[in-house]
Amino acid sequence: MSGNTMKSFIEATKNQTAVRCHGVTKTYGQGKAAVQALRGVDLEIRTGELLMLVGPSGCGKTTLISVLAGLLQRDGGDCSVLDHDYKQMSFNETTRFRGRNIGFVFQTFDLIPALTAAENVATPLLINGVKWPAALEKAGAVLKVVGFDDRMIHSLPTDLSGGQQQRVAVARAMVHDPRMIVCDEPTSALDSESGHMVMSLMRQFALGKDRVLVVVTHDTRIFEFADRIARMEDGRITRIENPPSRGNVPLNNP
């Protein structure tokens, strides 16, 4: 590799870093009751990557993705997410940043029970100021992508199975084309088949060259969908591994 190509390679990889964290700490509570959830996390996540975060219960996985998503303010260390540092932003700026750039998939789906599947999916668009008809149309289209038919699109969450609800949640997380999607145990409430379906949908449709997916999981059945697996222990990232086998899932969609 010549000096020149080396330089451009560095430039290129620099822009390809979605998350860059160094020495991030977070402590809950004060005094005797204080719990040090993050004890200096160093982590880089490249764009176009699906990173899984695994580790024993209580090691700080949820805390870490909350910090990455701008839901929690870190105590110390440096962290830039999509070229933004939450510490430099106001509370409302952070909220609006999340609305535009981050998608969420929660463990318990957390669909709003009074809204139909389409309306649930439309909420991130509505939050970003899209008008109802346009938002519902886009939501319907995305739901079709995750395999919903017309009837299911207008069903209430209670009328959908767990797998279907999580597909709605996935559709909701990606309907507004966020650059980063964070998922906390997205498959733990699902059977193996639904879990597979949800993960492959996310890989296929939510991951692009400039996108990044961070998935917290205990579920070894879905490790194969990861590009890299970060092991966490006691508030630190201890190891970064490659997944056991990639199966036949494409790395990036074109």
Place this chain on the structure above:
Amino acid sequence: MNLIALKMLLGDFTKYAGLLFGIAFTSFLVTFAVSYFGGMMTRSFALIAENPRADVWVMDPAVVAVDSVINLPAADLSRVRSVEGVQSAVPLAVAQADARFPNGRFQSFQVIGVDDATLIGVPPMSGGATAAVLRAPDAVIVDAGGTSGKLETPLLKADQWPRGRPHLDVPMRLLIAGDELLVNDTRVQVAGQSEALPRFPPRPILFTTYSTAEHILLPERRRLTFVLVTTVPGVDAHTLAARIEEATDLRARASDDFKTDTVKWMLANSEDVGDAVTMLSIAMLVGFGVTGVMMFMFTNENLKYYAVLNAMGATTRSLLIMICSQAALCALLGTGLGLGLCVLAGQVFVNYGFPFRMMWFAPVVGGTAVLLVSIGAAAFSGRSVLKMQPASFLAGR
């Protein structure tokens, strides 16, 4: 976003119904209490309302309300008559007397003595009779005056004018023309029943002529209570009242002013005002309780979804607006329901002869109460949204 809020609200029917109930209850109770009070106040000036031909009421300078009675010397009538602009002036005697019923029971009455010549001041009579029945000697017209069961006399001859103890628990009927009562040991002849406006406070009334009143009431130097003045056409009642005051040093009030005086006096002096205020406070408190708790429960149960919305980028401000629009919808519908209910209940109430008058300010007061209740409830639940930690909901914690 607000559509989402409303859908969330309507989606939880039990709480929505509870909220609506709380607010409807508040608006109903407050409006009802105010209307009931309005009805009572209206009845307090029934005597004035009953005499539409009296444009100006003349009285002792110390009198402030139609119920606080101080009499005038008889000569004042002619002094009033001589004031320019007075077309006619008739006397009205108002007094209190106990009447003995044929079974021996005593009953307190208001005695109203009207001008012998014109009989102005006798209300319409039941059974097609006219005020002319008062021209018979010692004739009186009885009126329930908003009371019930106070005009009953024994059905059987045997129970009438008994020797010894009164016959109280015997078959009874209403007084009719031809019955006799004793007022201050003077026998009076019931000449019929009238349909006077119900009074507040309620009291049975004996209408009679001025001269009969003088005859049956205990002798007093002064009997004349009010002089009822009709103005010459084209003369303003307020102007004439001022002129009469000027000329006679008596108090003269245009009838609408006198009504206002009476209500003000009632507000300042009646214990029932306190009762109404208590009722209002209870209504507001219950409303606050039910609505506040329901709204708080609703928001609290949905806190998780507000957190999710916040995580997805909804600002605190838009979440608060969502909560306010939920409260606003409930307030609007609840007020409507409550007012509708109040109108219906008022109808029934009026049919049963209770005081009820929904004046313009009753719904306004009801609406204001609801506004306060809803703002309180919204603030209460808004607080929990402000305090929530979106991150802690992430993992379903």
